Amino acid sequence: LVLLLPFLADKELPPPVFLSYSWTTRFRLFAWRMEGAKKQVFTIQVEDGKPGKDGRPAVGPVFRNILAKDGFPPLDPDMRTSWDVFRTAAGKYPDNRMLGWRPFKDGVPGPYLWKSYKEVYEEVLQIGSALQQLGVQPGSRVGIYGSNCPQWVVAMQACNGYSIICVPLYDTLGAGAVDYIIDHAEIDVVFIQDKKIKEILSPNCTSATRLKALVAFTSANNEQIKDAEQIGMKVYSWNDFLKM
Incomplete structure (x- = not known):
């Protein structure tokens, strides 16, 4: 990234x-x-x-x-918060490259792809609006669980823009750490890397029952969607969440 x-x-x-x-x-x-x-x-x-x-x-x-x-x-x-800095940069340099990443194919990294400040800003507003549609209020806590990627940055900026507290979830101290953070921070929604979804849906993650929704960085499989529904949780793909 x-x-x-x-x-x-x-x-x-x-x-x-x-x-x-x-x-x-x-x-x-x-x-x-x-x-x-x-x-x-x-x-x-x-x-x-x-x-x-x-x-x-x-x-x-x-x-x-x-x-x-x-x-x-x-x-x-006019710049008192991190959101002000981002918003101002997007207004002054809309066509400049902001986020770059390298997609992998068969384990081989391809050339860098880029999103401009304008593209990222518009995506941030869409994600923030979708969080509002879920009923997430200013001051609420939203988790982000996964490796650095464009979706991580967009989710974080959406929290900044809508006065939502962004809570990073780390499992470097073991899966139990994620369970503890979700419960302790009273998180209701988690943006999540696809391969981490199974950790949230694991029986060992007892705090998952308090979650209203997971938003996958790309998408979840059908089995994961069904497992989430059984505990009252909705799973969204990134693109579906953008369209809310």
Whole structure:
């Protein structure tokens, strides 16, 4: 999954190389690419480092973005939330690429496919509207269970746009963690990666009985839909949910 930031829209960067690194390493690689592309200075030192003294550790120099060398610029009064940032970017750069992903076929990744800011923004509004149709109210909790993908980002932004609390579900500590989070956060709807549906429908996930709906990142099979109906849960494919 690739997320392009709007302020890079006019930068002439070399072709990107996407590898599986930590976020810190990715940022360093990005900074290296920027340096190679423009040879510009993006940070400035505003304070000197200080040696250790009286048992206190040494402190390195302080750097700031070059735009804040004389102090931090005032915040945009129209951007107070993450939704404001996304909405503003979609309005200013509607045709810029925002989300990119590589579909796999027979285990081989294909070329990147992209959605523009406008396309993502419109999809976000549709998903948010569908959540309202389900009766999800502002302040309610909605879970997202799965790996990073465009649907993950769209679901998260829909929550941001409609004042819904987005609760990531992680099973890295075992399947019991997902069961606990659903119950503890009082989640009623979960956006879910297809291969994770079986975990929610497992008898070990006792909190599944409180869920009103699952929204698959693509779709669920007929058996899963029937199993969900038996415990009073509706399962939607992504496309069907968009059309609500």
